[in-house]
Amino acid sequence: MIFIDIIEDDPVVREALKDFFDSREDIHCSAAKESVEAYLATLKVENVPDVILMDIGLPGMSGISGVKILKSRYPEINIIMQTVYHDSQKIFQSLCAGASGYLLKNMPFKEIENAVRTVYEGGSFMSPQIARKVMDFFYKGKNVAASKQSPLSGKETEVVHALVDGLSYKDIADKSFISVETVRSHIKNIYKKLHVHSKAEVIRKSLNGEI
Amino acid sequence: MIFIDIIEDDPVVREALKDFFDSREDIHCSAAKESVEAYLATLKVENVPDVILMDIGLPGMSGISGVKILKSRYPEINIIMQTVYHDSQKIFQSLCAGASGYLLKNMPFKEIENAVRTVYEGGSFMSPQIARKVMDFFYKGKNVAASKQSPLSGKETEVVHALVDGLSYKDIADKSFISVETVRSHIKNIYKKLHVHSKAEVIRKSLNGEI
DNA sequence: CCCAAAATCCCCCAAATATGGGATTTCCCT
DNA sequence: AGGGAAATCCCATATTTGGGGGATTTTGGG
Structure with a gap:
């Protein structure tokens, strides 16, 4: 039963x-x-x-x-x-x-x-x-990188990974040997390409495999 | 056919x-x-x-x-x-x-x-x-995370989810009908409990099922 | 009843971020 | 050769965030 x-x-x-x-x-x-x-x-x-x-x-x-x-x-x-x-x-x-x-x-x-x-x-x-x-x-999940083309350039992707790691703009600049202003510009471009307005949204998209 | x-x-x-x-x-x-x-x-x-x-x-x-x-x-x-x-x-x-x-x-x-x-x-x-x-x-997979009991309270968890959704402190306050200062206090507590210093780290922990 | 945690809120200051504008140089493809 | 994108950098303003301090009230368990 x-x-x-x-x-x-x-x-x-x-x-x-x-x-x-x-x-x-x-x-x-x-x-x-x-x-x-x-x-x-x-x-x-x-x-x-x-x-x-x-x-x-x-x-x-x-x-x-x-x-x-x-x-x-x-x-x-x-x-x-x-x-x-x-x-x-x-x-x-x-x-x-x-x-x-x-x-x-x-x-x-x-x-x-x-x-x-x-x-x-x-x-x-x-x-x-x-x-x-x-x-x-x-x-x-296995083929995110292959399946869905990321609209971000190599440097922009690098900045995204750094954001996900919790680094500040200054930390990213130091790590990549570029100026903080360059990091800011990359982030502006990233936000524009992904249609977002905060690093939280970028981090979520990255961790969810959307970029 | x-x-x-x-x-x-x-x-x-x-x-x-x-x-x-x-x-x-x-x-x-x-x-x-x-x-x-x-x-x-x-x-x-x-x-x-x-x-x-x-x-x-x-x-x-x-x-x-x-x-x-x-x-x-x-x-x-x-x-x-x-x-x-x-x-x-x-x-x-x-x-x-x-x-x-x-x-x-x-x-x-x-x-x-x-x-x-x-x-x-x-x-x-x-x-x-x-x-x-x-x-x-x-x-x-979820239980591995669940066995590691989240140290956050109900309200703190709610704030974390809001952060993951990309909401600002003001947005969270409006949505939860509490003041921005309350949100700040919750976030201070969250950072303390999780031993982090940025919302990026909180978001990553959340999306990776660590809390 | 007591105590600890949760939930709430306030104030201050420094640092970081978001967003707006601008610019030059390099690289690669047509 | 030219054009567009990428990468680099600058300046300014407003807002948000992080972190320090403090406080009161409510709730739930012992």
Whole structure:
């Protein structure tokens, strides 16, 4: 018997899912709540499920924060995200939080069931588009320099790396044997090319592999 | 029509796969070779397939090396690894090389077909055990950082995220409905706790998962 | 109840940064 | 040979940041 709980704020979707799971002979849905808070208020050690189907956009705490809390309290629990979000930030935040599955909404119930069984059996399931983003993460992370041409010149790139290292303009000047005014000019050009207005933005783009 | 090629050293498996794909009305297998070298010798721009099903353990060049060569020459090509290997190194080497799918051997042909269609349509497919390893990579990678407990309080963490987003002290104050002086105090505390002296260092620590 | 941490805010000064303008020289490609 | 980009440097002003000091109130755990 697979025990599954649901955290989904849309009541129509929530009830439909619960009815579907309860119609399976070997799956039982014990709880279906509209928020992480409401769910946590009812959850006890003796009723921890095998799998949780979790939305991300919820009233109050987000599903991702919910994953963190639930995984910290019950590390063996399997949580499947079910959401409309395609954006990489949500995907990777979910994975980093400990999600074992990531489904995009509008999947047929049969496939959701398949994902639940897969996760219950120790595997993971990602919707194909999600899987593609995850795989691209590995590939593009490896080939950022080759794939996406940086608009910065060699000296500008050098200055960016120095900024990332936390060096001040004066430090960069000393290190590169150029004047502080030259560093300032390079930084002006960098900001212009990247369409940013602060070194924080430059550092983030660099560390995220965007330049 | 989906064009697929096969690189598999076991002749029995290779022929069986080719026969299966050719039995599909809308899939055509143009080439089935026993090694990357043999395959590359016949491959021309005009017969580049949509998808390649690639073993990893091959005579001569490994499938992973083959992925690198093929992706560098034909970046849009989709390559699905099909192998017995469960070990993480092979998995991540394949992903970093640019594979779009990773199947474990002994999958039913029907599911292999499903994976081929998924990849052809722009998604990715991983066998559930592989997907689990990939997701664990993200979670456990995060846990290395999480095991090193962040010394920052909730508000301090909020300020760090705002810094990473490129916000100025004034912006942070406005967004959090606190005064600029409060933001300054938080930042002083953050620098003290993290033993740094610039926001650049804070941002780098944050993006590298060190806090 | 007490204590420590968190959260809040204030003041001051020096240094750094952001942004605006300008300039010359060198290098490389057409 | 010419043009454009890169690399170099200068000046000015306004704003932000870093670091020093201080303070009070709230919160939560022992």
